[in-house]
Amino acid sequence: MTRSGAWKSVMNVLMFSLTGLCTLFTIGTLLFILGYLVSHGASALNWAFFTKLPVPVGEIGGGMANAIVGSAKVLLLATLIGVPIGFLGGVYLNEYAGAAAAFVIRYATDLLNGVPSIVIGIVVYTLVVHPMGHFSTVSGGVALGIMMIPIAVRSTEEFLHAVPNSLREAATALGASKWKTIVTVVVPAAITGIITGTMLDLARVAGETAPLLFTALNNQFWSAGWSHPTATLPVMIFAYAIAPYDDWHRQAWAAGFVLLMFVLAINITARFILSRASYAPRGMV
């Protein structure tokens, strides 16, 4: 009795310490990355970074204005492609699909989510870049848009699922047809959550680099319109970081810092919005 009691308390202390240490390590890693980026990136940041084009090799200074705009264009396009498809797919999944169909759709969506981003890059390269004959903003948008679909589907599904069935019944009992119930009651009840999910989805693909290497490629200058190669922040980080110039390394850190702040800002905003949503799945807020 006493022995087993002692053993129990030893195991308790041991497990408590082990799990606690791993948690500390997780938080520590995040803090380390943040700290490292802030110390290297923030110091490298200046006004020129946001306003100037990159300068030729050998010159000091310049900025990544074209990459910032390029990223914005690619992400806008990705959102316009990925979000409607993902949203409507999510609506179908939660509101119309039977149990078997829902299982298949969910499974397929998760598989798509698991496809390595570089593979998506190759596919888009084959289907869009190759027929067009050159790299372009559009192809970058398509690649990231495809990457946004699975999360858009699943987050839409989850937020729709959190809308109590009694609301659907109430609308149905008032004479609303199924689609009218969805449009006028279910989606409005879930819209805050769906918007948040979209924002988090956007934040996730904002840092994708691999698919852009095959699609948007890069550009040292402004990219006019949508059908030309364009610079984007992640690809610029990649290109500048592997180059043998200290000033480029400095700028890569700055770009990394900006990207991180963008993602962080979206995350915080999203969670703030979500905390005011009518219905949200447990654990999301």
Next chain:
Amino acid sequence: MDPSSGDLAKAVDARTPLPGNHSPADTPGGIGSDQMKVQTMKLKASNVNFFYGGFHALHEINLQFSANKITALIGPSGCGKSTFLRSLNRLHETIRGARLEGTIVLDNENILAMNASALRRRVGMVFQRPNPFPKSIFDNIAYGPEINGMGNHQHVAELVEQSLIRAALWEEVKDKLHQSAYGLSGGQQQRLCIARALAVNPEVLLLDEPCSALDPIGTAKIEELLFTLKDQCTIVIVTHNMQQAARVADYTGFFLMGKLIEFDDTKKIYTTPGKKETEDYITGRFG
């Protein structure tokens, strides 16, 4: 053409004697009162069988609901009373694998042949837990009239006010119509849901354990409300609370294991039930 004249003709056709036997006290003197007590039947269910996939949930239900009366359906959990209630406005159709056999007639019209939306506009429903939409109080009530295209904004606003008055909620919410319905208490939310159902002027109001989530004061207000609504529509209420059925209902039906065991005057059910199962259930000697 005046639509009400058509309704009247149907209503006259639907006149049939009341179910059950009536106490002689209702007909003073007894001798000479040869006029049979007649009652307009609003809803008639005949030989209703209900299946959830392979599960036979309701067996040969025959039940009639008198116009402008309150009928309570009682019985233990899983006896089929809610299933039956939901088949009265075909809400069961939203459930996969649910199947209804038999006929249900609303004013001589088979509801199974009607457009579902049109039927549900005529047969409204209030649910177990208050389920207001995450919208303003005004928008909650206006929802039904708006999706059913019932007139312009001015008319809808009038309907909202009328419905809230009918649901005895107007005085409490008239100054905060554009605030969220979620700011109301549970009892107020349930009355809001009743007002929402009333806004499309239903002829029949189905209530599925409407007070189960409310405190005694909220419950008393809803019950009082039912008495005032009786003049305007036919009410069917499913309840677990037998005293509630005794208090509010004119007629009571007792369901057990998917069968309608007994249906009669509430007074008769609670003083001299005809079936032993009913007696055992209402006196708490069940099972």
Next chain:
Amino acid sequence: MRHFDELLEELRAKLLEMSGLVQSAIHKSALSLRERDLSLAESVLKGECRINQLELDIDALATSLLALEQPVAADLRFITAAAKINNNLERIGDLAQNIAERAQALLNEPRFDVRVDISQLADLVESMVQMALDSFVKKDPQQARRVLFSDDGVDALRDSVFAQLIDYMKKNSQAVEYCVDLMFAARSLERIADHATNIAESVLFMTEGVDVRHHAHAH
């Protein structure tokens, strides 16, 4: 046994105790009348207070059952019937007391040799009360109906007793006081039969849910 059933059983037991006391009061008062026995009459008068106490107890128990348990159906009918039977029993107790008082009065008067059927009346009334209470104990509607049918016989017997006494008084004016006392006793007996009828009606309501009061005959 559920708490509620225990309380119902308590109500039943109290009612049975009261029935026993009331029946014995009728029996003793009738006997004291017949046998001119003072001690029997006195014991009836003494027993009255226990009956009154039981009436109060039963009323309180029935009221609290109605208030706290909200009985329905057979339970409700049993409790309302019990409350009514309780009132009738108490009235029967009072009437038995009246008879005992008359018996006492008769002992202080000169005796006359009146030929009246009052013993027969007393026997019939006693058996009616017995039958009514039996029907309650056994929940037997048939027996309750027999009580209702017996009431006419009691009325007829009372009429004949009255006629006999009036006849006698017309012939013997000294016997008026004596005969009036007997008349009052006969009237009390007949009233007891009415209460037995009421009890039987309550039993019918309790067992079958039918209300047969104020009707010419039972169903």
